[in-house]
Amino acid sequence: MATKNGLSRPQLSFIDSDRFQVVVMTHAYGRRCGVRYMTNGLKVYYVPRLPFLMQNTLPTLYGTFPIIRNILIREGITVVHGHQAFSTLCHEALLHARTMGYKVVFTDHSLYGFADLGSIHMNKVLQFTLADVHETICVSHTSKENTVLRSGLPPQKVFVIPNAVDTAMFKPNPSARMLDEVVIVVISRLVYRKGADLLVEVIPEVCRLFPNVRFLVGGDGPKRVRLEEMREKHSLQERVEMLGAVPHTQVQSVLVRGHIFLNSSLTEAFCIAILEAASCGLLTVSTRVGGVPEVLPPDMIVLAEPVPENMVEAIGRAIKLLPKIDPFSMHDRMRTLYSWTDVAKRTEVVYDHAMNARDEDLLQRLSRYFECGPWAGKLFCLVVILDFIIWNILEWWKPTKEADIAPDMIHHNEIEHQ
Amino acid sequence: MGKSMGKERESAQNLHHHCINQQQNSDVSPGPKWQKVVYGGMQPGYEDNHTDSSFLEAMVMNANVVKRDTWTAIRDSVAIAQYVCVVAMVSAVWTYSLNGVLDASLLLILDSLLLLFGFVVLLLTTVFQTLTSSISSDSIWALTVCLLMVHLCFHDYIDSSTRPPPAFTASRGTKSNDLSRKLAVKKPATLSGNVSLNASIVASVLVASRLPSGLLVFALMLFSSEFFLLFPLVTCSMKQYSVKLHLWFSCVLIAVTMGLIFPLNRLALVLFVVVVIFIMLVCPYWLIRIQEYKFEINGPWDEAKLCFDLD
Numbered sequence: 001m002a003t004k005n006g007l008s009r010p011q012l013s014f015i016d017s018d019r020f021q022v023v024v025m026t027h028a029y030g031r032r033c034g035v036r037y038m039t040n041g042l043k044v045y046y047v048p049r050l051p052f053l054m055q056n057t058l059p060t061l062y063g064t065f066p067i068i069r070n071i072l073i074r075e076g077i078t079v080v081h082g083h084q085a086f087s088t089l090c091h092e093a094l095l096h097a098r099t100m101g102y103k104v105v106f107t108d109h110s111l112y113g114f115a116d117l118g119s120i121h122m123n124k125v126l127q128f129t130l131a132d133v134h135e136t137i138c139v140s141h142t143s144k145e146n147t148v149l150r151s152g153l154p155p156q157k158v159f160v161i162p163n164a165v166d167t168a169m170f171k172p173n174p175s176a177r178m179l180d181e182v183v184i185v186v187i188s189r190l191v192y193r194k195g196a197d198l199l200v201e202v203i204p205e206v207c208r209l210f211p212n213v214r215f216l217v218g219g220d221g222p223k224r225v226r227l228e229e230m231r232e233k234h235s236l237q238e239r240v241e242m243l244g245a246v247p248h249t250q251v252q253s254v255l256v257r258g259h260i261f262l263n264s265s266l267t268e269a270f271c272i273a274i275l276e277a278a279s280c281g282l283l284t285v286s287t288r289v290g291g292v293p294e295v296l297p298p299d300m301i302v303l304a305e306p307v308p309e310n311m312v313e314a315i316g317r318a319i320k321l322l323p324k325i326d327p328f329s330m331h332d333r334m335r336t337l338y339s340w341t342d343v344a345k346r347t348e349v350v351y352d353h354a355m356n357a358r359d360e361d362l363l364q365r366l367s368r369y370f371e372c373g374p375w376a377g378k379l380f381c382l383v384v385i386l387d388f389i390i391w392n393i394l395e396w397w398k399p400t401k402e403a404d405i406a407p408d409m410i411h412h413n414e415i416e417h418q
Numbered sequence: 419m420g421k422s423m424g425k426e427r428e429s430a431q432n433l434h435h436h437c438i439n440q441q442q443n444s445d446v447s448p449g450p451k452w453q454k455v456v457y458g459g460m461q462p463g464y465e466d467n468h469t470d471s472s473f474l475e476a477m478v479m480n481a482n483v484v485k486r487d488t489w490t491a492i493r494d495s496v497a498i499a500q501y502v503c504v505v506a507m508v509s510a511v512w513t514y515s516l517n518g519v520l521d522a523s524l525l526l527i528l529d530s531l532l533l534l535f536g537f538v539v540l541l542l543t544t545v546f547q548t549l550t551s552s553i554s555s556d557s558i559w560a561l562t563v564c565l566l567m568v569h570l571c572f573h574d575y576i577d578s579s580t581r582p583p584p585a586f587t588a589s590r591g592t593k594s595n596d597l598s599r600k601l602a603v604k605k606p607a608t609l610s611g612n613v614s615l616n617a618s619i620v621a622s623v624l625v626a627s628r629l630p631s632g633l634l635v636f637a638l639m640l641f642s643s644e645f646f647l648l649f650p651l652v653t654c655s656m657k658q659y660s661v662k663l664h665l666w667f668s669c670v671l672i673a674v675t676m677g678l679i680f681p682l683n684r685l686a687l688v689l690f691v692v693v694v695i696f697i698m699l700v701c702p703y704w705l706i707r708i709q710e711y712k713f714e715i716n717g718p719w720d721e722a723k724l725c726f727d728l729d
Contacts, residue, residue: 149477155473195722289721346460346466
């Protein structure tokens, strides 16, 4: 039985098979704190921590060690799987898990540049974590190139496993569409990185060129004001509908009202929104950035450079293509192209790789950290040594033998049913 | 530092070659060609950690690096040396006034041009004169030297540098280039520029507070303000008019400054010469030398830049 923590949710329900059992650990959301069981029996630990801004938490480095150690021991964990380079909990959990000798896997979902100060800092943190990770998963080949460059990992240790889409949740419904018009749907956070400024340029021009086009804009964010200004300036209130934030359960009902899905991101490692749109039978128009060109076959997506003129031209091409698009055949194709079961199987292979990795002592690990850089290397070593000392103190204070082992609840219930 | 940067670059280059070699070894595997796509599940015949020969193909190294040559670097550094001269010269004038060598009327003739601005200073001279009477002279001198260092470090030298176009222009970057040029024309007031100017004014106030007569305080304040505030404008327009004139003027300025420092202190003169040589010869050479460690990576993972004005 192997368990790990912090997996993205849809992936989880499929990985929960005979060979692997999953326990999730994340930080507390508002009043949601403590241990919870999801409807499918998935056990989630909400670690009490204080998010300070937009669900971000302050790094504590060693503060979470006791509770992470407790969970790892109680649940009889064998593999720890951390997600997202921006999550401090992930970095801390992986560090502590390595100190305790667990096998660890890391998934990277984002792309970074190499120039600005923020990226340089994050890349150093990532280098620290990845110096001692057994296997790494990236969501696209572009993401893999980026991660390899940032962390200096050998490319053979980085697996590319995309996200998938729950096609059963995203079914087309052509009856929700208007017959005499073309509806272009945009669903994204309205922020700079998602290209909201590009939308401000593109929407009026498309409305001018194609009188039968309407826009549906779902999402909220700091750039919403700019979009609303644009709508008033060009008197497009009738043709641009602003829906505000759309909860994930209602995304499908918004998507099926449209013919074309427009993604204007300036950077994107994978873009799951495109998959959801394609699964609903929409033709996608997207900026050619990051991993987007890898996500769909060329006949299901129209790509353009993130320049307003090119985007408008691409939307024009997409409108011409529309009569040839059958939403149901598109949906069926998506079912063959993406499935969470496939993703889960491929992830299990990575876990097997990690579990077969050989055990290493502190000195072997330290030599790897030491190579991270003339200054950073030594700093990393200090952090790891201190973590090792704290682990030994914890072992002496609350020995593993005396830990309260969690009973296997699902297994238990099944026996009762029989 | 430089070493490690070089090492990193080497490793990135090796990575690429390494992957290509790897591919040649595993080319034996039959079946369909590997594609850089993530749809359709695992590609037959290729593991998820397969690294293709096209790996990092789209990576562009040092795309926006500006090519530098020694002569331009030296020419640009002259402006900094020139400004060091200005500061040294003003300091020398301060010392002369404090020693009682310099006459207030002489100094006044020098800076009688700025009348309107001068009246404001005139009203404040009595305040400046007694401002720091409770502080010891040593502290005043130490503080003044610190402030002048701050002034030199934060001074806005942007005007004085020549900007050659980037060696390579990305296809989508053509418009944004125009934008950056536009931005360069309307030069914004920078924080460091303000810090620098304030530091110089505080330094002059401190020195002025040690002077014997009110008129001398007035003259000195005017002199310092003129040099610190207006001199950069003059040199900038002079340089725009003719680079040759700028270079000759700098030479004259260096000579004059040396002449002013010489009677004051031999050690100060040596220090000044060392600083000028360091700025004009050592630093440009150093800059050219470290160019080989320059390592910039661009690729498809970069955030796209918008090519139009926001707002």
